[in-house]
Structures are given as C-alpha cells and as structure tokens.
Amino acid sequence: MSDFNQLTRKAFIERFGLLFEHSPWIVAQAETMRPFKDLAALHAGLTKVVAHAGPEAQLALLRAHPKLADKAQVKAGLTKESASEQASVGLNALTEAEFARFHELNTAYEARFGFPFILCVRLAGGKADILAAMEARLGNDPQTEFSTALAEVDKIVWLRLKDVEGA
Known part of the structure; x- marks a missing residue:
C-alpha cells in the first residue's frame, strides 16, 4: 500500500x-x-x-453507470471494467428474448428512479438472479433505491480496488 x-x-x-x-x-x-x-x-x-x-x-455518479445488457451501450463502448464484469455473468451473450427482457426492465427502472439499474454483477450470480433483482427492486421507494444503488456502487468499487491492488 x-x-x-x-x-x-x-x-x-x-x-x-x-x-x-x-x-x-x-x-x-x-x-x-x-x-x-x-x-x-x-x-x-x-x-x-x-x-x-x-x-x-x-x-x-449513478447516472454515469451503464445499463446492464444494453445493446446500444455495448456498441457505443463500455469501460473495460464494465465490459469485463458484464461478460463474467454472460450479459454479453444474451438471446434476443433475454435482451428484450433486460431492455424492458432497464426502461421501467430508469423511468421510475431516474438512473440506470446498478448491481454488483460479480456478486449477483447469473442472469436469472440479475433479472430477479431488477424486478424486485422496481418495487422499492425512490430513497431506498437510491441508497441501494449507492451501496452497489460501493461493492463494485471494492472489487475493482482489489483488482488494481492485485495487478
């Protein structure tokens, strides 16, 4: 250190x-x-x-995060870290139906809260777990979700920090 x-x-x-x-x-x-x-x-x-x-x-800060499994953002270019994290759980290789479901949930989430859905995907399990989290968190009140999103950013940062330390 x-x-x-x-x-x-x-x-x-x-x-x-x-x-x-x-x-x-x-x-x-x-x-x-x-x-x-x-x-x-x-x-x-x-x-x-x-x-x-x-x-x-x-x-x-929350708005600076990419949407998960978003075709437009993938084409525009994710940060190396986001691309790697999303690929680690297969979000770079979704079926058309899976892309459609992620798009639907991303759109609903952003309309409700004003920022993209944020989840530390490296700790989330697989695609089904991520979709379930998106669906569940859509029911949160705005303040709870704001706090939850910030807590997820903190988890992402901790794992990235450990990656930098190990590099």
Missing part, C-alpha cells in the same frame, strides 16, 4: 480513476486524504467522498 501513497497526484488518479464509472473526481478528492494505512482505509476514504458529495453529485 505504501507504493500507492508515494504516487504523484496525477498517477494516483490515473491508477484509481477506473474505480468509479466516468467519475474520477471521487478519486481526486480522496487523494487529498493520503496516506492510507491499507486498502480498506483507501476504500473508506472513497466511500466518505461519495457520502459527503451530496445528492446531486451522487445522482450524477
């Missing part, structure tokens, strides 16, 4: 900027909290930045 603490500000942001979808501002703010004792402390610092960012910035 000490080598991460020795990085220049620019190198730190470049190294960890991939943790959050299109939101390197979080890493940039956390960088000012160095030194970090360990990976868990870095994660806690990142979580603190998000928690104190306020609802508008948090909403922007």
